[in-house]
Amino acid sequence: MRLTALRQAIITTIRAKLPALAAVDSHPGRFNLDELRRIVTRLPAVRVALMAVPDTGEVQTGERDITVRLAAFVMTGDKRRLPKDEAALAIVEALLDMVPTQRWGMTALTGAEKVSAENLFSGSVDKQGVALWAVTWSQTLRIGEDIWQGGVLPSEVYLNDDREQDGKAGAYDKVTP
Incomplete structure (x- = not known):
């Protein structure tokens, strides 16, 4: 379950780098106003969601490369001396600094790219x-299994040597691994 591991790695990294947040959790995806009312009990918060897998492709090893679109939803409320919009902008700025090229401690993952931020303000959200x-x-x-992983090494390997040896061009040398 590499997708689950990816989401958890993102959550763990954000928690470590932004310890002042009241909550950093997973979320199943987009949410409506009713869902927002339910999840805003602990603020400020970041909710991490896998939004889509718009592209997949096979690799020569038999594995698949999947492009994953991810989102970190930033939610803040008013605090004494810190309006909610300023608090949100501070967290957004921290994420915009943290996310680009981030690999979240995983090896089978490219660095984050196409990073962007969008203000989801509306009158209904503001009323909350x-x-x-x-x-x-x-x-x-x-993802998937590497068909070459754990393969058997041959007992003999022959290397082509382009230099002329004994009047013969391209002689092969036997090498034992």
């Missing part, structure tokens, strides 16, 4: 006393 932003990006994750 919340500022809401989405920081989005794409990454390519390799």
Whole structure:
């Protein structure tokens, strides 16, 4: 379950780098106003979601590269001396600094790219006393089994030597691994 591991790695990294957040959790995807009312109990918060897998491709090893679109939803409320929109912008700025090229400690993953942020302000969201932003990006994750992993090494290997030896061009040398 590399997709689940990716989402958890993102959450762990954000928690470590932004410890002042009240909550950094996963979320299944987009949400409506009713869902927003339910999840804004602990603010400021970041909710991480896998939004789409718009592209897949096979690799020569038998594995697949999948492009994953991800989002970190930033939610803040008003605090004494810090309006919610300023708090949200501070978290958005921290994420925009953190996310580009991030690999979240995973090896079968490209660096984050196409990072952007969008203000999701609306009158309904504002009535809930919340500022809401989405920081989005794409990454390519390799999944599946490598057909070459754990293969058997041959007992003999022959290397082509382009230099002339004993009047013969391109002699082969036997090498034992």
